[in-house]
Structures are given as structure tokens and as C-alpha cells.
Amino acid sequence: MTNHPFVSILIPTYHDWARMALCVKALHSQTYPVDSYEVIIINNDPADPAPDNFELPPNFTLIAEGKPGSYAARNAGLALAKGELIGFTDSDCIPHPTWIESAVEMFSTGRVDRIAGKIELIYANDQKKSWVELYESIYSFNQKKNVEVLKASVTANLFTRKELFDKVGGFDATKKSGEDIGWNRRANTHGFNLVYGDKVKISHPARSTFREFRNQKLREFGGKKEFKLNTLKGIVKNILFLPFLFYKIVIGKTFQLFSHAKQLSVVEKAKVAGVNLYLYLILMTEFFRLLFGGKRVR
Template sequence: MLNVTVIIPTYYDWERLQLCLHALSKQSYPQEYFEIIVVNNAPKDKAPENLIIPNNCILLDEAKPGSYAARNKALKIAKGDIYAFTDSDCQPKEDWLEVAINFFIDNTEVERIGGEISLFTKNEKANWFEIYEMFFAFPQKEFVTIDGMAATGNMISKKEAFDKVGNFDANLMSGGDGEWGRRAQKAASQISYLKDCIVYHPTRSSSKDILTKNKRLAGGYLSVAKKRGASSVVSLLVKGLIPPITAIKRALNKKDQPSKNKAIAILVCYYLKLSATFEVFRLLTGLSEAERI
């Protein structure tokens, strides 16, 4: 049996972390073969006394802001042959680890897995923002097959991939999974999308939640563009004003969604793209600071 380290950053999210830990306690993969490392990225916010921590789980603190700094803290002490990343607001399916490990055993050339992130809504009747999330949040299959990376809400990697690629960029507040994924691609680290390796994630249901995430992503995009040079920053601003053609095509191709929902998703998507571009401008001019995790 392969030993696994599950890594979970958390930030003022104890209630949902408890649900995540409960889901991990139900894993079909034997508990004695995996450890869980939770990293609290807000050390002043202590874990509640009633938090149920499994026997195979340890809790660390990381004061440096950002979920990638928190993940790196866990990587320093991880003992597993396999690193399984998820987030405190996710609930892994019971066979999450088992499916991933079996895939690695059967496909020895693969070093990384991007598993499905299955969304569910809080409200029986989805609002505009939930509809948008159902269309566009966490397109993991596209991340893997087109970009060669996986969102860390459900990314499972062999230790050897990190040995040759290095850890996450701890200075990034967002987009660190994409940045690490690009390095892994350059290092010829093979990745596969695994539909049956599932974690469940709630849709964001309020404009505040969506816009906070949008600001965070804008900061991540700008950080990556700055590394590439001034022309990339200018390109980011210019392209940010263009309607999201790829997203529009993706929405229109959703055969299981009514036309009304497609229109709503496209409108919200373009609004958020313009909003992110404005945030990039604010960051460049010093009118705003990068959002944390």
C-alpha cells in the first residue's frame, strides 16, 4: 500500500473544515496508510475546542499569508509517497483516495492527477451567481487537458514530481497551482484527468463571495504577467476588455442547461472579466492590494 499525505490549508473556515475531515474519516482507503496535515493560515484564529480531529491528522500554523505558503508548510513534514491536495470547503467522496492510488498503480508513467470537482448549490433554486459557478467554476478537465495543471481543490501528485519541480511559489496569493503546473509540464511530469476521483465543492452564492474570489484571481494573473514582462501586463489589460469568447462557446455548448441559464452565465462571466481587469488596474496604480487566499 502506498502512503499518502492529504494537505488542507484553511483560513477562518473551521465549520467547513469539520465537514471535510468527516468526509476523510469515511475514506475506503485504509486510515493507517494516510496522514492529514491541516495548515491554519490565520494563527490568531485558534481551532475551536469542539473541532473533532482524527487520529491521523495534525494541525499546523502558517503566518505567511497565502494558501500556497500554507501548503508548503505541510510539504516540509509530509511523509507520504503521494500528496493529495484539497481545500477546507471541499468534501472528498468516500473512494477519493482509493481511486487515485489505483490509477497511479495501473498507470506508472503518470505523476499527477487532476480529479473532478463536483459543484452543488446551497439553494434549491439557483441564483445568478450559483448559475455562473455551475457553468464556469473549476473546469478541471480543461485545466488538465489544455493547460497541463490541476486546481489544488483536487490535485494528487507523486512525491517525485515535487522532488524535481520544487514546491509552490509561496509569494503568490492566487494562481499558484497554475504556476506550479506549468513548471511541472516543463519538467515533463505527466498529468491525467480522472473523472471518478471526486471532491464536492459548494458554489459561491453571493456577489460578495464571487467578487472576493475575482479580486484574488486578478492579483494572481497580474503576478504571473509581471514575471513575464511589461508587454504581458499590457496584454492582460487589453485582453481583459474583450468579451470572453471561449467561455461563451463553453456556455452555449452546455446541452443540459436552458437558454436562460446560458445567458445569465455569459452576462455574469463578462461582468466579472471587466471587474477583474479594473482590479488589475487598481493594483498597478496602488489603489488596491492583492487579496489573500
């Protein structure tokens, strides 16, 4: 590759220094020329500074953003980014050595505005997955499906030309979850294309315990769910929410599971169905807690 456009990699982190260090190591080992990319890490809790042994290579920068939320953190990184190409990932992700190089190669065709990169799940024991890991193997991080069905990409592995932010704007910092999909859909309305990059790979540890699963799902739910009770439409929508949620998770996802997840045994499918039921129960409980003024989980 003779042309090396400058690339800025943005990574929000929140109380996750140990895994962030692994991500830094992977990014420092990229095949892309070191003087052609920068990494901006955004600490989303200034009260939790990096530990004393947290060291960064010269082309890495650590900043702090006190406004809560990963999208506020990403916007802070965007304000400093010097690259003509912007890459996003998360502190718990491990980019493959050719991650940046593969993305730049795709952009070099001149027909690509955004890339949804492949996300490979890592399991504690690939031969004996936990109930939650089985769930993750079916439902989580299918970037190819995200592109084909949702016309969007999660920010765990997204590359975009920086110029898109001039027209689309930054992320909605009031959102705590789901804004990666929202921003991509706004980009779609401007005619910017999105392609799936099978070689633009990162690894992501699958959540393995019910505690990890619960915390993640409650953060997502709290970030998306709105309670508009000042209109009749809002009241009706909230009354119908739980029956809709039951149909979507317990019936719909479980039917899809037994119909299409041929790689799982019957016992494994039953475990995933059990996780679906657990998911409904914790979201139902969270619905009522938030409805009566509870604080959203971060």
C-alpha cells in the first residue's frame, strides 16, 4: 500500500482499565504505519484516572469527558481527531493486527463511505459454552446482518470518512444506548453507503455470566426506553409495551431460535430459550422501576 491516509481511532472507556490495556497493546501492534494513525482514548469518568502503570505509545492520547455516556465521549474524541478516516471500537475489544490496514484498503476503492467490520466472539471454553455464551453466539454482534437488515453498524467496529460528520453531525449525546444505529441511519438519509468488511476484524469476549448479561441489558434498556406519559399515545404505548416485549423476546426470538439455529443441539437451544425468558423478566422489572422514577443503570 503506497497511500497511507491518516486514521484516527476513538475509544471510550469507563472503569475498564485492565481490558483497555489489552486493546492498547493490540492497537500498538497494527501493520499500518505508526506515523499514519493516532488513537484517542476517552475516559468517561474523570474521577477514575488511569492507574499508574497504564502506559501509552507516542501516537496515543488519553483525554477525559465528564458528560456521562459513550456517545458524549466519542464526540469529545471527534473534536480532536486529525484523521481523514475515523475508526471506532470499545475498550473490551481486541483489533486484529491488520484491522486498520484492511479498512484503509477498502476505502481506497473510492466507493466506500462507511465500513461495518467483523466482530468475532471469544469464549472462555469454546467446547463448553455457558448459557449466556450460547445466547451471545446466536444474537450478538452479527455485523453482516446489521448491514443487510438494519442498514447500520455498532460502534464496536465501525470506520467512516470524517467528512460524513460535517453533514450528518455528531452522535446524540443525550442517548446512552442505540445511538450507533441512530447515527448510521441518519447517514443513510444523506446517501452515504455502508459496506460489510469481513477482513476488518476485531475480537470481543462473549459475556459469560448472568450478572454481566443483566448489567449490559439494563444499560441498553435504560438508554433507549422513554416514558412519555403526557399524551394519550404515550400512555397507550407504555401499556402495550410489556405484551409486545413478551411477544418479541419470549415467543419471537425463541421461535426463530428453534427454526434457524441449526448449529445448536436441542439442549443448547433450550438453554438459550431460558436466557430469553430471563431477559424478559429482568426488563419487565426494570420497566416498572424506571416508570416509578428509578435511576437508569450506567
